[in-house]
Amino acid sequence: MKIATYLHNQQERVGVVVDDHIYDLAGALQASGQGDPAMADTTIRLLAAGEAGLGAAQEAVAWVQEHGAGELALPLDQVRLRAPIPCPGKLLCLAGNYAEHIQEGGGTFVGKEKMIPRFFMKPCTTVIGTGDAIRIPPSTAFADWELELAVVIGKPGRDLTPEEAAGHIAGYTIFNDISARELTFRQTLPQQEGDRFFDWLVGKWLDTFGPMGPWLTTADEIARPDRLGMRLWLNGELQQDASTGQMIFSPAEAIAFISQFVTLQPGDVISTGTPAGVGHAKKLRLQPGDRIRGEIQGLGVLENPVEAL
CATH class of the missing domain: 2.30.30.230 (Fumarylacetoacetase, N-terminal domain)
Known part of the structure; x- marks a missing residue:
């Protein structure tokens, strides 16, 4: 459904x-x-x-x-x-959940056994639906895309095992974790200790930087969520081409880890990270007038124009 x-x-x-x-x-x-x-x-x-x-x-x-x-x-x-869940109670996103994305950003994939799922929150004011405009404000010097599979929670849970977590998934949708890689104030203000992390985090929080949709596909219709093709185009040119099977931590593993810290509720959304192919690695930024289109097998199409705020 x-x-x-x-x-x-x-x-x-x-x-x-x-x-x-x-x-x-x-x-x-x-x-x-x-x-x-x-x-x-x-x-x-x-x-x-x-x-x-x-x-x-x-x-x-x-x-x-x-x-x-x-x-x-x-x-x-x-x-x-609109977005299938216009204002989730919690919108949690994974960072660095694909090895090739870690590597294209200059990092090293040290192996799953040495890692934990890293997650952060985005406010629901980031959320827009398919067809809505991503608006780049003057505070953003470099806006980028991140096509992701998002999991929607169907029932409350805390301290779940991965096996239990799978039963808490109501369905799936497409998410684009738009990110401000560079902020304009940093062009004149020198970095202090800790600024790099907080600049990265603030870059995730901007209004309209969370396209979601086009709808929620219930879990019974997605037999193998670990085998979904995912592709993203910018102005008709393919930028990301991957599979959900390349994730480091599966959705169930991520949910189980997160549930150690917060109680998950129906309608919470967990976006599971992006594969390689983001713009920053290619020195290619989102610009007003662009059009971005993301597809994940069986989940539809999420398409958004880009405007200046």
Whole structure:
């Protein structure tokens, strides 16, 4: 099932995407009697309803398709897709989870047995949907892309094993961890001890620097999340071409590690790091007027224009 958040007639709704149409989920639940329509107020609320909620959603859409309630289905091109989870409770991202990306940045891959998953948070003001503009502010001297597989948590968990963590994954979506590699104030201000790390961190936090979408694909539709092709194009030129199988730490391993420190909740998003092919290694930066397109096998297309703020 593909769960989307969308805007129609200036109202934000949750829907289920089937082929080239999107079904209003609250309306489908109401019409079919399969469940409380309020369950579909937000994607997070739907996920919090657990497997029963997702099952009710699937049954409701099937009922609408069978009974021909056409007013509950809209062509995708008549709605504006937002990020599937416009404001996650926690948006956690892995750094350095592909060996070749570590190496292209000048680092050394020391071997998984000597590493831990490194993770950081991005505020939900970074999150935008497919089609929304990435806006580069004057504070950014070098903006870059990072195509990533993002995992969406489906039920609460703490201190999980990797085996347990796999059962807490509700689904997957595409994430682009846009990053300010260079900040303009650093051109005139010398670095002090610790500045390099905090400059890197601040560069992850900028508004619109977290495209996500186009929708959430539930875990039952992705049989092998460790074998997904992932590609990114800048203005039609291929920049990243890799597989999720190249990750150092699997999504389940990352979730288990993170759950030692924070309680994970339905709708939390964990983005699992980027492969090689980022712009900084090629001295190629995002510029106003650019268009960036990311695809991950089975998850759709995430495409965003770039503008100056």
